[in-house]
Amino acid sequence: QVRLVESGGGVVRPGRSLRLSCAASGFSFDNYGMHWIRQAPGKGLEWVAVIWLDGKNKFYAEALKGRFIISRDSSKSMVYLQMNSLRVEDTAVYYCARDPRGGNSGEFDPWGQGTLVTVSS
Amino acid sequence: QSVLTQPPSVSAAPRQKVTISCSGSNSNIGNNYVSWYQQFPGTAPKLLIYDNNKRPSGIPDRFSGSKSGTSATLGITGLQTGDEADYFCAAWDASLSAVAFGGGTKLTVL
Numbered sequence: 177q178v179r180l181v182e183s184g185g186g187v188v189r190p191g192r193s194l195r196l197s198c199a200a201s202g203f204s205f206d207n208y209g210m211h212w213i214r215q216a217p218g219k220g221l222e223w224v225a226v227i228w229l230d231g232k233n234k235f236y237a238e239a240l241k242g243r244f245i246i247s248r249d250s251s252k253s254m255v256y257l258q259m260n261s262l263r264v265e266d267t268a269v270y271y272c273a274r275d276p277r278g279g280n281s282g283e284f285d286p287w288g289q290g291t292l293v294t295v296s297s
Numbered sequence: 298q299s300v301l302t303q304p305p306s307v308s309a310a311p312r313q314k315v316t317i318s319c320s321g322s323n324s325n326i327g328n329n330y331v332s333w334y335q336q337f338p339g340t341a342p343k344l345l346i347y348d349n350n351k352r353p354s355g356i357p358d359r360f361s362g363s364k365s366g367t368s369a370t371l372g373i374t375g376l377q378t379g380d381e382a383d384y385f386c387a388a389w390d391a392s393l394s395a396v397a398f399g400g401g402t403k404l405t406v407l
Contacts, residue, residue, distance in 0.1 A: 221385050223396035235342045235394045282387030282396045285344040
């Protein structure tokens with residue numbers, strides 16, 4: 177079945193970097209855009225970034241531009257989120273999600289189970 | 298502050314109907330499809346409605362979506378205690394080249 181599994185979360189000091197991974201299975205990975213979405217404790221959903229199915233178009237939340245980098249590896253059906261210069265306010269559960277439209281939509285199905293990133297000194 | 302505006306909470310009695318609004322602008326809801334998500338505590342969100350008013354396989358027809366201009370609405374009929382959850386709307390925003398989310402609405406079934 178269609179499945180997304182995130183990994184790479186953990187506790188990290190402010191200013192450090194972390195790379196999240198999302199393993200996709202059960203579908204033709206190259207036919208879908210992939211997003212990262214996060215949710216701070218007790219807060220709502222915040223969109224982070226998208227990489228379109230072509231792998232060339234990438235868009236980021238304005239507030240995260242320059243610190244976060246999204247990428248994909250079609251040979252491994254993987255999506256990554258490189259997070260640099262982490263701040264306390266980046267603490268959140270990070271979800272990856274599939275976009276049936278290729279990348280420029282708000283339709284996400286399915287979502288992964290999420291991976292928790294805690295930025296703390 | 299979210300790009301899309303939802304009421305923080307709504308409530309209704311079992312077996313009743315409730316609607317949740319989502320207000321945006323021409324750059325998002327006005328010219329793009331709206332999706333709705335249901336999220337229970339401690340779990341990942343689940344797609345409830347896509348393309349403004351379509352239900353994925355397995356979503357009961359008690360859930361419906363509509364859109365008019367720059368606003369969208371999620372409707373839930375025959376409320377059950379199991380519907381208590383957070384509900385989020387989302388749409389692509391062409392001006393931002395980003396996905397816009399609503400702040401979320403907590404549904405309480407009294």
